[in-house]
Each structure stands twice: as C-alpha cells, then as structure tokens.
Amino acid sequence: MLGFSKHHRYYLYRPATDMRNGFDGLSGLVLNKFKQDPLSGDVFIFLNQRRNLIKLLHWQGDGFAIFY
Secondary structure, eight states: OOOOOTTSOEEEEOSOOOTTOOHHHHHHHIIIIIOOOTTSSOEEEEEOTTSOOEEEEEEOSSSEEEEO
8 A cells, every 4th residue: 555655755747648558668657757766665656648547656665566
C-alpha cells in the first residue's frame, strides 16, 4: 500500500501516457523524460490522454509497485 507523505517527492508526467506501459516502459519514461532515477523511492505519476486513468510508479526497496 502507498501512503501519501511529505517524505516522498511526487513527479507528474504531463504528456499523455499509454496505459499499456508496465514497469519497463514507465521506468524508461522516468529515465529519459524526467532525467531521474526510478529507484530513488520517489513517486512518478502518469495520466492517459482523456485524464480519467492514472498510474503511479514507486520503487519500494525490493521492487517496483504500480498503482492503477
């Protein structure tokens, strides 16, 4: 479970994201577009084109979690 806290930094990817992307695709966006380390423990937020779906990518120390 992900709890929102001030201990995390949150990054919103503003362009529309293909919601079929999984761990690899979203991690690639973090590396190439945010220029951030996906293993940092920060939370990366992605929205689809209609802005009615959301995915959160979060490294939890022992693996990625995607919240959809």
